[in-house]
Amino acid sequence: MSKVPKPVSGFPEWLPEARRVELQWIDIMRRTFESYGYASIEPASVEEVSVIQAKGDDADKEIYALRRLSGEQTADEPRLALHFDLTVPMARYVAQNFSALQFPFKRFQLQKAWRGERPQEGRYREFTQADIDVIDQGSVSFHFDAEMPRIVHKILHTIGIDNVHTNVNNRKIIQGYYEGLGIADPMKAIQIIDKIDKIGPSGVQQMLMSQMGLTEDVAQKCLQLAQIRSEDTGFIDQIRALGVSSALLDQGIEELKYVMDRLSDLPKGSVIANMSIARGLNYYTGTVYEGKLGDYPDFPTIFAGGRYENLVGTYLNRSLPGVGISIGLTRIFGKLLKEGRIKLGEKSPTHVVIINTPESDQNELMRKAELMRKNSVNVEVFHEPETKTSNQIRYATRKGIPYIMFASEGADEIKNLETGEQTAVDVASWQPDRHNTYQSRIEPSQRCSVLPLAVPGPK
């Protein structure tokens, strides 16, 4: 028995009934991305190490490099590694295929990424991300800064996740404000402010003073900005009240106002202008996003992104700005599964099992099954005519298959295993009750793959 290999920690695997839900989530994501005109691309899982590391930010600590187990490593062979996100590969792909792409280039990627970090809640070594980005030449329309969180909101709502907080900010507000305060190294200050959740406001203030030589007054002013939140454009008056000004700050306010205005139809409280959001990555230059599960405030960010001016164009000496969001599919799915909030469906996609007997005309059963498959009904002819009918029914029940069929010439009958109801049917036109099969239960209009919190979550 001890010969069964143990699961490798950090590489999640689901049972078939959970995988079915994950696939439906993926379907919803793809369908929603496509409904807004985003096209799928799937760059290789592997990049040259030098390409991945160009992103900087100590990301290399987590990168899985590849080495052939027994083959000779040739000198000219580039060093290869698994990608750790989908943004860097997209930037390289766009640069490489620049002349073949049409701009604005709107793409989505639903793909795995790998990080060699120590697994902990919400962190996996292998995980699926769902990314959307728009890249354009010269400038990218602010239309997309508002569209991104709208699409993410719609996806999560369709899945059944509504208590989501989308925090939005603009790097220009922070940088412009710091400039207005006369801070020489705004980037450094941003990185310190970013620790506010970990070390608290007074810790941040101390760091700003000791590490950057700011006066207590200026450090306080920094903190005051970071504490501004509004569910509408109220953030503007709050910033103005702090009495700091600069041209860059004005521009940032204008941009964030546009995004908040365009999203004002979303449910109250789901979009928050939050001046503490900076995003660690230094390539963001404007709008930044960070999403949290409202039910689990201590759980890590479930989606994040922003606007960047120089990520793609650097390869080509061109201006190719972009804006994008990455959703942590595995992170969200793993958390809700662990919390018992994924409504698990059948263990099989089959709608109906055709009961088989030694007297059955096998070709006739197969023909009927094919007829039903033409109408998108998923059908199994039971694989062993010798098996007792009661055991064939038990097989269907154990897999959660909702219907069985008794086939006989001119008098086919289908039995609903949940209600026990049995009726004569025309196999050429029969359809399963769409409320009785999992696949239909998660249609967008139904949205019940995620159960509501049984106990109200912490606030």
Added chain:
Amino acid sequence: MSKVPKPVSGFPEWLPEARRVELQWIDIMRRTFESYGYASIEPASVEEVSVIQAKGDDADKEIYALRRLSGEQTADEPRLALHFDLTVPMARYVAQNFSALQFPFKRFQLQKAWRGERPQEGRYREFTQADIDVIDQGSVSFHFDAEMPRIVHKILHTIGIDNVHTNVNNRKIIQGYYEGLGIADPMKAIQIIDKIDKIGPSGVQQMLMSQMGLTEDVAQKCLQLAQIRSEDTGFIDQIRALGVSSALLDQGIEELKYVMDRLSDLPKGSVIANMSIARGLNYYTGTVYEGKLGDYPDFPTIFAGGRYENLVGTYLNRSLPGVGISIGLTRIFGKLLKEGRIKLGEKSPTHVVIINTPESDQNELMRKAELMRKNSVNVEVFHEPETKTSNQIRYATRKGIPYIMFASEGADEIKNLETGEQTAVDVASWQPDRHNTYQSRIEPSQRCSVLPLAVPGPK
């Protein structure tokens, strides 16, 4: 310009218009697998090296091992590697989740695999496989030996690939026949016979004589078996005519006869009983399959598989036989793309672009777009009201988007960019002409993602 990283050879990437077709192939595969009751699983991409190597067959030469680029390697950290096929991970997954699964366990996997081999035509370092397997306790019904090639045939037909040769054999025939000839090491003889395509019949005969000490007569008898082909159960008489017999041979003939009989409704010539097929892997014990593209006879096998008794159960000291087929999705797609036989569709999933102007009520355009998305219409509101209408139309044309819409209160009009026809529409109910959008063009009934050979292929 030289800053653009080069593509890494063996890691294929497609442009959006090709990726759209690949996604449709994946949809067809998934839908077909599900229509026969196969459930998706997705084991991790990574296994412990010892698990992968247990399969033997020098496979380790091609395995990509993982190593964190900068992290310290800890002593207790298992050595990890990317899987090189989907069968070994499935076996490990079934063993690990044995008590949670229902048998017969029918699963499919549509997933990537990696091999560190030198890229050449049909061989990639990263590729997608589409696998189906059935695993059962004690014994697995022969129903599935016939179902596997039927499903693969249906998938390829739906995609538009009809000239496919499915070669079927049974290991018991070869082993039983060799036993009947008194050959001590049938496995060794199988491996030599397997080289018949490479070194020809006389080369094989020489090897059988020199390496196994067979007489010329016995070696000839081996070759005679390997040369038997039939498109029906005619292979039986041909084997009997060779005058060799054994109980195992009889059993193999019986099993292969069952499969050929059950597939007799498939188009003539698409299924071939072929006594030269052995499959190199030593875990096959009964039925074996090997598929070829009829138009490209020198191109490698496009799908392969068979029946195995001991792959899964070894972990558990149980009998868990299975039967399965693996389709080389990337191999087939890459070949047909290279041959210019993939009908490329639009560069975008969008059906209609709503023309935007400085006078447009932005909220109203957004509302109309959402209304259309509810009916599964993919819509973009053009992202820049300031852009000239002619340039907005050019954007749609360049991406291959089939429709544009002029929105105005109570009088929305949609223009078909291909025919030039413009008509008043009700946005709440409008649907694109399903023959005018790529997504519908590949509906199973239409099957036109693959073009017929312009020039008849070699025979």
